[in-house]
Every structure is written in structure tokens, then in C-alpha cells.
Amino acid sequence: MVNIKKIFARQVLDSRGIPTVEAEVSTDKGVFSAIVPSGTSAGKHEALELRDGGKEYFGKGVSKAVSNVNQLIALRLEGKSFSSQKELDGVLLGLDGTQNKSRLGANAVLSVSMAFSRAMAVEKDLELFGFLGESFGNKEFVLPCPQSVFISGGAHADKSTDFQEFMVMPTGLKSFSSALQCVAEVYHRLAEILKKKDLHTNVGKEGSFAPNLKSLSLAIQGAFAPRLESNSMAFELLSIAVEEAGYSLGKDVSFALDVAASEFFKNGKYVLETEGKTLTGGELVDMYGELLDVFPVVSVEDGFAEDDFESFSEFTKKFGHRVQVVGDDLLVTNVERIKKAVSMNSCNALLLKPNQIGTVSESLEAARLAFDSKWNVVVSHRSGDTEDAFIADLAVAIGCGQIKTGAPARSERTAKYNRLLRIEEKLGGKAVFGKNFFV
Numbered sequence: 001m002v003n004i005k006k007i008f009a010r011q012v013l014d015s016r017g018i019p020t021v022e023a024e025v026s027t028d029k030g031v032f033s034a035i036v037p038s039g040t041s042a043g044k045h046e047a048l049e050l051r052d053g054g055k056e057y058f059g060k061g062v063s064k065a066v067s068n069v070n071q072l073i074a075l076r077l078e079g080k081s082f083s084s085q086k087e088l089d090g091v092l093l094g095l096d097g098t099q100n101k102s103r104l105g106a107n108a109v110l111s112v113s114m115a116f117s118r119a120m121a122v123e124k125d126l127e128l129f130g131f132l133g134e135s136f137g138n139k140e141f142v143l144p145c146p147q148s149v150f151i152s153g154g155a156h157a158d159k160s161t162d163f164q165e166f167m168v169m170p171t172g173l174k175s176f177s178s179a180l181q182c183v184a185e186v187y188h189r190l191a192e193i194l195k196k197k198d199l200h201t202n203v204g205k206e207g208s209f210a211p212n213l214k215s216l217s218l219a220i221q222g223a224f225a226p227r228l229e230s231n232s233m234a235f236e237l238l239s240i241a242v243e244e245a246g247y248s249l250g251k252d253v254s255f256a257l258d259v260a261a262s263e264f265f266k267n268g269k270y271v272l273e274t275e276g277k278t279l280t281g282g283e284l285v286d287m288y289g290e291l292l293d294v295f296p297v298v299s300v301e302d303g304f305a306e307d308d309f310e311s312f313s314e315f316t317k318k319f320g321h322r323v324q325v326v327g328d329d330l331l332v333t334n335v336e337r338i339k340k341a342v343s344m345n346s347c348n349a350l351l352l353k354p355n356q357i358g359t360v361s362e363s364l365e366a367a368r369l370a371f372d373s374k375w376n377v378v379v380s381h382r383s384g385d386t387e388d389a390f391i392a393d394l395a396v397a398i399g400c401g402q403i404k405t406g407a408p409a410r411s412e413r414t415a416k417y418n419r420l421l422r423i424e425e426k427l428g429g430k431a432v433f434g435k436n437f438f439v
């Protein structure tokens with residue numbers, strides 16, 4: 001039982017310099033805080049992130065969400081006792097009373113929900129992952145395999161490629177720490193390769209490189225791919241980096257892709273500006289098929305636009321037996337949309353982002369539904385993230401075996417990796433790595 005003495009929120013900045021909400025829940029055992037992340041290529045079906053509008057911070061301030069915590073939520077929760085996450089979240093949901101958290105703001109609600117998880121964990125003398133695992137009904141903790149983004153494009157990097165994230169997954173490594181070492185070594189090797197080719201090594205929102213690959217990719221012959229254009233060029237560079245760093249491509253290291261295709265879906269077609277192509281959903285399915293034949297891609301996220309369930313289904317039907325098909329903007333961590341995708345066989349994996357839905361309990365419910373549907377789950381950060389490493393514990397707690405949390409660079413990204421190193425240490429010999437991560 002947690003007795004809430006005080007609730008307080010303030011406006012702080014996320015990693016992009018954009019305001020977000022930090023909440024503190026005070027109990028007899030201390031003060032427990034949490035900070036909410038925020039997306040750039042956010043899905044239109046996500047719960048509402050309440051922003052102030054007006055002049056300050058170009059309309060991006062969150063003072064209304066902060067005062068909703070300090071007034072409405074505090075009034076309702078202070079002096080009350082709660083015995084579970086579900087009970088607390090149920091009260092928050094009742095207080096908001098809308099479908100998409102538009103009264104209080106999902107950012108206001110989630111900040112308190114996450115801070116409460118930390119308070120409950122300490123109350124029960126558990127680590128955060130222990131408490132979340134208990135709430136989820138999971139006893140086997142699993143250290144997740146990173147989906148670490150090395151090259152960014154799309155809305156995350158001024159459209160240097162059409163696809164948004166080219167990621168490395170050290171699927172063949174045996175422990176989290178060795179996987180992280182591999183990720184870091186390949187990342188630095190990639191920087192050297194880019195420099196040699198006179199490409200930029202400045203990093204984008206998630207710590208990944210954002211070279212302009214159009215300049216390199218005039219349909220040249222690659223060492224791996226017969227004909228390279230800007231999007232496949234990114235994988236070509238990753239392949240070279242993996243091998244030069246001394247890892248075996250396809251064995252130690254595989255690739256993952258977040259296309260974020262809603263960003264280039266125009267009038268019913270997919271417009272690949274950097275390649276000068278306009279494709280139908282079916283043609284894009286075939287383009288992914290060609291990439292899968294050449295590169296060891298094991299996961300494709302948001303390959304199609306956020307309401308194009310049909311193209312997702314076509315892709316899953318053709319390639320779902322050999323690749324993880326992940327829904328992010330398509331599903332927005334929302335059980336109703338997951339149910340629809342399950343019934344249409346549109347995906348075989350859920351990208352889990354607590355701020356898309358707004359409470360810890362609903363995030364756990366979404367994960368439960370995905371697992372019950374024999375899907376995989378990937379816990380994910382946002383492009384606007386913070387020093388809060390909550391998702392590291394969440395990934396371990398639900399035992400999904402995968403986490404997407406950016407490059408091994410920039411502190412808001414390494415905060416999660418470093419927390420996972422500490423959890424690995426705490427679990428000692430019991431630390432299972434990367435299980436459950438593939439179809």
C-alpha cells in the first residue's frame with residue numbers, strides 16, 4: 001500500500017530542447033520522479049500530448065499539463081492510498097474521462113503513473129523492473145537485445161534518406177554487455193567509414209549519423225547489393241562497418257529498419273524523394289523483399305502508413321515468416337488498434353511506447369495482448385527523450401527481449417543502456433539475454 005502525501009509537477013526540457021513534464025510522487029518512503037518523452041514523427045492516433053500553444057516555446061510549453069498535475073490530479077490523489085498500479089491508473093483514467101486523455105493530457109497522466117511505479121517498487125522493496133514484472137505477471141526477466149539506430153533520415157534528419165532509422169541488432173551475441181560493446185564498436189567504425197567518404201558524422205536526434213547518402217548513391221554497384229540507391233546505401237555502409245569491426249554479418253549482427261512510412265505517404269502513394277520513385281503499397285512490399293534478400297534485415301517497423309492496414313497485411317503474408325513486422329504509428333500501443341491488426345494479420349510485433357497511450361497499466365495491457373496473439377514486443381524510446389531510463393526496466397520486466405533506444409551516444413540514450421548494464425549486474429548469473437526476440 002502506498003500512501004501518497006504529495007504530488008508535484010514541473011516543466012523540464014527533453015533531449016530536443018522542447019518542454020516536457022516531470023512529476024514527483026512523495027510517500028512515506030521518499031520522493032519518486034519520472035519524466036515523459038515525446039515523439040517527432042508521432043502517430044496521429046496517439047493519446048493527446050497537451051501543449052500550451054501561444055508564443056512561449058513556440059507553442060510547445062506544457063504548463064497546462066503541469067497545472068493539471070498540480071491541481072486536478074494532486075487534489076484527487078493526495079492523502080489517498082493505493083495498492084496496485086492498476087488501481088492508481090484507474091483513478092487517473094476516471095479523472096480524465098476521455099478516449100484519448102485530451103482533458104488532462106497524456107503527458108500529465110503518464111508522468112504521475114510512472115513516478116507512482118517507482119514509489120510502489122520501493123514500497124515493496126523491489127527494483128523498478130521487479131515491480132513492473134510483478135504487475136505484468138512475469139517472473140522471467142530478460143535483458144533486451146538493442147535495436148540501435150546508426151543512420152537516421154526522414155523526419156529525424158532532414159530527409160537525408162526516405163526511411164527514418166537504419167538499426168543494428170547484435171542478435172548473435174550472448175549477453176547484454178557484449179551486445180552493447182559490439183554496438184559501440186560498430187558505431188565508431190561507421191564514423192570512420194563515413195569520414196573517409198567525406199560524409200558528415202554529426203549526429204541526429206537519437207545519436208545516429210545523418211549523412212546525405214543521395215550524393216553517394218547514383219545507382220552504383222555495392223559490395224553487398226548489386227545496385228545501391230540512398231535507402232539501401234545505408235545498409236551497405238552498415239554492412240561494411242560490421243565486417244570491419246570484426247563481427248560476422250548475419251551471424252553476430254543483423255539489421256532492423258524503421259521506415260516511418262506515414263511521413264512519405266502522399267495521396268495514396270509512397271513517394272521516395274531521395275530515389276525519385278513513387279510506389280504503391282504493393283510495390284513497396286516488393287522493394288522490402290529485395291532488401292531482405294540482400295541484407296540480413298530481421299525487423300521492419302512501420303513499413304506502411306499509419307492507416308494502411310492492408311499493405312501491412314500483404315507484407316506480413318508474404319514475408320512475415322522471415323521478418324518481424326512491427327507496428328508503431330499503426331498501433332500506437334492501443335489495444336483496439338492491436339486487435340484490428342491481429343484480426344487482419346497486419347503485423348507480428350508491437351512497438352511499445354508508454355506515452356502513446358498514457359498510463360503504465362495500459363502499456364502492460366497492450367504488451368499482454370500482443371504476447372497472447374503470439375506477437376513479439378519491442379519496448380521503445382521516443383526521439384525526444386530524457387535522462388529517465390524507465391523503459392530499460394520495462395523491457396526487462398515484460399521479458400520481451402528487445403529494446404529500441406537510439407545510438408550508443410548522447411546521454412538520454414546511454415541512460416537506458418547504462419541502466420541495463422546495472423540490471424545485468426544485479427541479475428548476475430540469472431541474466432537471460434535477448435530471448436523471445438524473433439519469429
Ligand code: 2PG
Pocket residue numbers: 038039040041042043165206258260328380381382383384
Ligand atoms: C519511432 C520513434 C522513435 P518518434 O518512430 O519509432 O525512434 O520516433 O519518437 O519521433 O515517433
Ligand code: MG
Pocket residue numbers: 258260301302328329
Ligand atoms: Mg517508429
